[in-house]
Amino acid sequence: MTVEPALEARNLYKVFGRNPRDAVRRLQAGDSRADVADAGTAAVIDASFTVQPGEIFVIMGLSGSGKSTIIRMLNGLLEPSAGDVLVQGRSIDRASAKELRDIRRSSISMVFQHFALLPHRTVLDNAAYALEIQGVSRDERRRRAREILDKVGLGDRAEAMPDELSGGMRQRVGLARALTAGTDILLMDEAFSALDPLIRREMQEQLVELQQELGRTIIFITHDLNEAMFLGDRIAVMRDGRIVQNGTPEEILTDPANDYVAQFVQDVDRARVLTAGSVMAPPVATTPVSAGVRGALRVMRDLQVGSVAVLESRRYIGSVTDRAVVRAVKAGTTDLKSLVGRAQPVVKVDDPLTEVVERSVESPIPIAVVDDENRLLGTIPRVTLLAALGNVAPQTTEIPIIEAPVTVAAAEFAQTLAAVGEATGSSAGQASAGAALATTAAPDTAATEGGV
Numbered sequence: 092m093t094v095e096p097a098l099e100a101r102n103l104y105k106v107f108g109r110n111p112r113d114a115v116r117r118l119q120a121g122d123s124r125a126d127v128a129d130a131g132t133a134a135v136i137d138a139s140f141t142v143q144p145g146e147i148f149v150i151m152g153l154s155g156s157g158k159s160t161i162i163r164m165l166n167g168l169l170e171p172s173a174g175d176v177l178v179q180g181r182s183i184d185r186a187s188a189k190e191l192r193d194i195r196r197s198s199i200s201m202v203f204q205h206f207a208l209l210p211h212r213t214v215l216d217n218a219a220y221a222l223e224i225q226g227v228s229r230d231e232r233r234r235r236a237r238e239i240l241d242k243v244g245l246g247d248r249a250e251a252m253p254d255e256l257s258g259g260m261r262q263r264v265g266l267a268r269a270l271t272a273g274t275d276i277l278l279m280d281e282a283f284s285a286l287d288p289l290i291r292r293e294m295q296e297q298l299v300e301l302q303q304e305l306g307r308t309i310i311f312i313t314h315d316l317n318e319a320m321f322l323g324d325r326i327a328v329m330r331d332g333r334i335v336q337n338g339t340p341e342e343i344l345t346d347p348a349n350d351y352v353a354q355f356v357q358d359v360d361r362a363r364v365l366t367a368g369s370v371m372a373p374p375v376a377t378t379p380v381s382a383g384v385r386g387a388l389r390v391m392r393d394l395q396v397g398s399v400a401v402l403e404s405r406r407y408i409g410s411v412t413d414r415a416v417v418r419a420v421k422a423g424t425t426d427l428k429s430l431v432g433r434a435q436p437v438v439k440v441d442d443p444l445t446e447v448v449e450r451s452v453e454s455p456i457p458i459a460v461v462d463d464e465n466r467l468l469g470t471i472p473r474v475t476l477l478a479a480l481g482n483v484a485p486q487t488t489e490i491p492i493i494e495a496p497v498t499v500a501a502a503e504f505a506q507t508l509a510a511v512g513e514a515t516g517s518s519a520g521q522a523s524a525g526a527a528l529a530t531t532a533a534p535d536t537a538a539t540e541g542g543v
């Protein structure tokens with residue numbers, strides 16, 4: 092199914108100066124921004140991107156990189172020097188002045204950094220302002236504004252005047268006004284930058300919630316990478332007028348297009364951006380519960396790991412450690428299910444690493460990543476978690492699977508296997524590729540000691 096993009100920028104250029112046409116021609120021929128400085132300031136150079144309905148698309152870059160210029164071209168406030176903008180498939184370039192006004196009013200609304208509230212009107216009337224311009228009746232627009240004010244947490248301040256509000260509240264009124272307008276597309280230029288960090292974070296979370304609830308398309312501009320990473324379904328990184336990378340937060344974090352982007356992402360709060368799914372390793376050490384204690388032991392021995400995930404009807408029911416198994420066998424228990432014990436910590440693919448860290452503190456066992464049916468999709472050993480947070484290996488696929496160290500000696504393993512009726516024949520050592528990791532010939536030696 093193809094859905095019409097909400098917004099599309101096609102090879103957009105904006106040059107401020109005496110001779111934009113000439114500058115664009117030279118840029119298209121390969122001249123740099125500095126080369127064309129005599130003709131004007133190349134604020135935006137060959138920017139193309141597509142924003143799907145319901146997406147939060149973030150444009151990020153340092154001051155002066157061209158972010159505001161792009162967003163002003165998107166809603167027709169600035170005319171591109173070259174290229175075109177399509178709003179829900181409609182070309183702005185070919186639109187008449189009236190059509191342009193129409194698009195602006197019905198499809199796009201904008202929230203600025205310092206939202207200019209009308210000082211002599213109540214919060215409610217400010218929020219309803221866009222509807223007033225659209226000619227909506229007083230009762231109807233107040234009803235709709237009230238609904239949105241409730242959503243942004245200002246339902247009880249509807250009759251207040253703007254100067255009675257804090258900065259964060261005022262920004263929320265600005266957001267409410269843009270939302271009340273009912274347009275599908277919301278442009279937000281540094282909308283949260285003036286807020287203090289705590290309120291800013293609250294607003295970010297609220298925006299994500301509102302977006303999920305209302306399904307609007309949002310273009311969000313920021314120079315704060317953490318904000319970009321938290322909000323963005325996709326992020327375009329700008330530098331000197333050009334989009335140097337366009338990708339998901341994870342792509343940008345784990346596979347930066349160049350040194351500039353890499354430097355940018357150094358300070359990102361990875362725990363908030365990366366998800367369990369992005370760092371998990373394939374589930375290797377698993378055993379069906381039907382294989383019993385014996386099966387679990389064999390997997391741990393062959394793979395040289397200290398724990399194994401136990402599956403029942405392919406659902407994850409928990410993990411057992413080698414220690415627990417050895418202890419249980421000594422005590423005469425061989426039923427694997429009884430060893431799994433109480434519920435083990437699990438996470439979902441989309442859970443942020445912060446969640447995984449919490450679980451990992453509770454349990455030394457690799458954290459299981461499961462789907463809604465509790466099927467095991469992967470595991471996150473502590474070492475992998477630390478590597479991801481510390482960015483030791485930027486490519487998640489390259490992070491080696493390092494399980495917790497084996498805590499039970501090979502000889503004890505063999506004895507235990509023997510105790511549960513497993514003959515540790517010579518073929519056992521070749522049972523899996525993991526066995527190649529075995530450091531010594533311990534299993535063989537042990538076999539003679541503990542043989543049946």
Ligand SMILES: Nc1ncnc2c1ncn2[C@@H]1O[C@H](COP(=O)(O)OP(=O)(O)OP(=O)(O)O)[C@@H](O)[C@H]1O
Nearest residue numbers: 107132134152153154155156157158159160161314
């Ligand atoms: N009206 C204008 N006339 C001349 N130059 C302009 C104009 N508007 C922007 N510029 C220049 O274009 C470049 C990009 O500016 P823009 O405002 O798009 O940057 P920005 O990424 O939004 O920066 P900030 O983060 O500081 O808001 C800058 O060099 C700026 O000086």
Ligand SMILES: [Mg+2]
Nearest residue numbers: 158159160280
């Ligand atoms: Mg700007």
